[in-house]
Amino acid sequence: MEFTHDTLVEASKTWGLFYLIGFSICVMIYTFLPSNKKRFESAEREIFEKEDGPWK
Template identity: 50%
Template sequence: MDLEHDMLVWFSKSFGLFYLIALAIIVVVYAYWPSNQKTFDRAAKSILRNEDGPWR
């Protein structure tokens, strides 16, 4: 089977598009998963926790 260049370009662009959409959905689901809330809250507050003086 002889594939033309246009067919390969179409396939690679479509595969890349669906791959990036799926990856974005996975990242959003991970970020908003209820069991990860404590981890993200702790990370957000960890910057403020150890500020007892100027940076040395």
């Protein structure tokens, strides 16, 4: 089988799409795992300091 530019472009578009879809699914699963709930809630609270507020 001869690898031409068109063959490589088609393969990269096809497998790149599957890779991105699979990676997105893995990120969504990681995000919604119950074991990560405490970590994300603490990150949500700690992003702002208590003294942060509107400029005076």
